[in-house]
Amino acid sequence: MPSEPRALSGETKIFAILGNPIAQVKSPQLFNAAFASRGIDAVMIPINVGDNALELAISLFRSSPNFHGLVITVPHKVTAATHVESLGPRASRIGAVNAIRKRNDGCLMGEIFDGVGFTAGFAAANISLSGKRILVLGAGGAGRAVVDAIADYGPSEICIFDKVVSKAKDIREIIASRVKNTSVVIGSPSGADFDVVINCTPVGMNEADPLPIDINTVSTSALVADIIMKPAITALLREAALKGCRIHPGLPMLEAQIELLIDFFEGLPKQ
């Protein structure tokens, strides 16, 4: 059980997660439990921010002295990277952020922790990527981060699909230019011959969504992962489990990055 959050006061530090939709996010629960257990007088609130209001929200964050950090989620991770003065090394490489803090000079700095969170979640579940053929669905902010991170674990192939082909090509080029011994290619939403299938699209957040991939094409020996956190078990994961596939849900990606994010917000070098 998470610790009880402490009562807020006028001195409480404010953190917010910006996204659209917002009801599904888990950052308030996880951060507030972490703040409580660390004895930090801070609160993480959800703010539902549409495309037109993202810059507004970042401007308010910038100008409010008691507003200490932002978590950025779908669909703003790429756009938010254009509203900050500096980017950490991963965010700089892939052009997306999921966290923004204020530097001592008042400038905003963004970095992305989804990739390191995702691979940490895999490691904790004893899932190896070395030599594997991996299909990543979705090349938005989180998809880019996942592709960037898994490339460091020695897979034989990373195949990227996005319905916007140019997005898949962009991240393919970024990754292909820096990894050796891994084939990085553009693919289709078909799971044939892949050892690992990772859904990084938002398809599955809504009840009425179709599956992000034709489940009939996925091998029963494949591992199927989803980064969606609500529902905890998406239709994709449910169908994959019914076929006999091993599955991996979305929450570990976030759980594994909470401590990293708090260190980032506090300006600690360990990131």
Place this chain on the structure above:
Amino acid sequence: MPSEPRALSGETKIFAILGNPIAQVKSPQLFNAAFASRGIDAVMIPINVGDNALELAISLFRSSPNFHGLVITVPHKVTAATHVESLGPRASRIGAVNAIRKRNDGCLMGEIFDGVGFTAGFAAANISLSGKRILVLGAGGAGRAVVDAIADYGPSEICIFDKVVSKAKDIREIIASRVKNTSVVIGSPSGADFDVVINCTPVGMNEADPLPIDINTVSTSALVADIIMKPAITALLREAALKGCRIHPGLPMLEAQIELLIDFFEGLPKQ
């Protein structure tokens, strides 16, 4: 003891108090306790908003669907009234708001509860205003609201002081035009001959502040009230108590309006 706040989630309704400074505000404590005791999944957070960011904050509030209400405090009560489409009857009369909500048509509506909160606090403490000579220091948003509200309790005289004389004159005219049997005049920061002295300026929030009035001019039989909430006992109240005056602190004004504010935010007619 206030109830423990419930853990926040992505579905929690957001409320914020906007002010500058912000550390002293008590709305987070009082509202979050009230939300908890009513079983409302909502949180009140403090946002430190300078003059240049007030419109920004109201715009973000306007555009974020899960952002349900604003409490406005010093120094923004008058300016905020110019950023909403409609005003309740008291706010309309005095040109200041301390609460903003969204109407069903999406327009913003502001109202002020400081005056009714203040007089309710006096009533709870069995302080009568009928026939009394009252000095009000400060004609900002809260000062206007207090003058407007106490005028309905039959004092023989209301004397208003503000270092910006035009502000005192503005509210004097508004009140003088609607009350009978009460003399409404412009005065100076001198307590001579007054039965009740009410500080509605922010002078006293900081340790280094001077007193808002020459305490030597205040009669020992006078009641001295302050609307500042932190420190709970301001230097003015301390000096007045040392003289033997009865004193009345700032918190009751807010405590008495919490339920009214929650009803207002929920769009209930009872206001």
